[in-house]
Amino acid sequence: MDDHAPPLPATQFGALPFRETRNGEVEFLLITSRGSGQWIIPKGKPIPNLTPPETAAREAFEEAGILGEVDPHPIGRFAYMKDQGQPNAQFIPAVEVFAMRVTQQLTLWPEMGQRSMVWLTPEQALHAIEIDALRKIVRRFAKTFAKGA
Template identity: 40%
Template structure:
């Protein structure tokens, strides 16, 4: 009984150091920042998500045995029918969350590649599943509801000229 009285269960400060052990690493997604010249500033392409209709960049999981920049091209084509020249070097990344069909959300790191717009096809794999919108960069940044994507767009404005 003497042992039980001497242990202080209120002192759990040692647990704080273990918190990092239970955080899963972010999953990687690849996004396409499709852009074209606009009247006063570059226009960028946003697509809606299939489930909630939120505005995002075309993005997806990395394609097996393909460089990341090719995945960006594939996503732009599949989600919006956009074809263009993809820069093989990423312009940056941002943190996001991916909603899964079972309702769970997982943390993701989204690596972004620029695609200089050449054309938009009338038929593409996800036609009718998403809305597509070409908007001036400043409008697009305000339309997205993810703060990390909004900051990313503002931060990389000068690289789209």
């Protein structure tokens, strides 16, 4: 083992929260990161005894106060710089993303008040998200949703 190489962070798991509007369009829920304040999706490190989709659902509950149905199959992966611009910034090599149909938005949750959140149309979400690979996941999901798949 190379003593000089830092350990690679574990893969994280995230939820792409969505809902269907009355006119059949899709909207996405984005939250701000606590470090950089950029618009992202709920995500976090693996949680012992939970599957990746269950971990994504738990993160969505803790960070955004939402409950819903998480697809067991990932819809994409992206990498990002955690706490970008901060002295302790860390590269996260992979966030596996699971689609989450939101069925309930709670009024109280663990990280309430620590982040902003907003429901956006696909176009608005694509404009707000800075991480290119996450934008691609959102764009692809929105196209698939529009086709009724």
